Amino acid sequence: MALMFVAALPAHAVIVTDERGVAVDFSQPPQRIVALLPSLTESVCALGACSRLVGVDRYSNSPELVRALPQVGGGLDPNVEAIVALKPDVVLLAKSSRVTQRLEQLGLKVLVLEPKNHADVQRVLDALGQMLGVDDAQRVWRAIDASVSAAAQSLPPEARRTRVYFEINSTPYAAGESSFIGETLTRLGVKNIVPTALGPFPKLNPEYVVRANPDLIMVGERSAQGLEQRPGWSLIRAVRDGHICRFTAAQSDVLVRPGPRMGEAARLMAQCIVDQSK
Structure with a gap:
């Protein structure tokens, strides 16, 4: 991810350089914001600016307040006309948006802001805070960091030897060590079976998981259907022993968004690890 920086200008104006390396100037904090990525929507709200949101993508559903906002389609390919009609001062979107x-x-x-790891989340919060004119945006990051640390401290020593497979969807795409999910698992002290070398969210050969033989599987209930019936998966220790955490749709939303709820995500993972290690 490109390093973002903020340069101060007179009269409370700022310039934010985004992930494209493009300098975006704000003569004053934007009052009408469209956010096209759930983690950005949640970050704006965590910084106390939820009331400035005038539109979001179809997947932004937290906090509850944003559910009443106009939805302008998916984040990758939203309805441009609907966005223009909202007359936003700024549109926040991912690098992958078309x-x-x-x-x-x-x-x-x-x-353009698209956090993919813990350091990205910290930088994005800082950039948004500067754009919004919010003092001490890093208070949100400090709360996340403290919550992840507390979740790690809640695990008994024996749980820290657990080898974990975190599935993003049944393709299967997995969360590797270098992803924000993988970084959280590392901080919890468990071992991710998907190494950094494979990338943050690699598409795996299902046989890879069989060979890796994890102790614990974390998966959303939407992707878990038929998991035990996948070829060879009955041999996996986690499947054989029933050590599978199936997260609800709401819990999955928390887990797969790199933003203010990462502390809550860490608690969900920690509880899963404790429950399945008994």
């Missing part, structure tokens, strides 16, 4: 250039051609201000 509409960035189109929005800029239409005269809209765009800020």
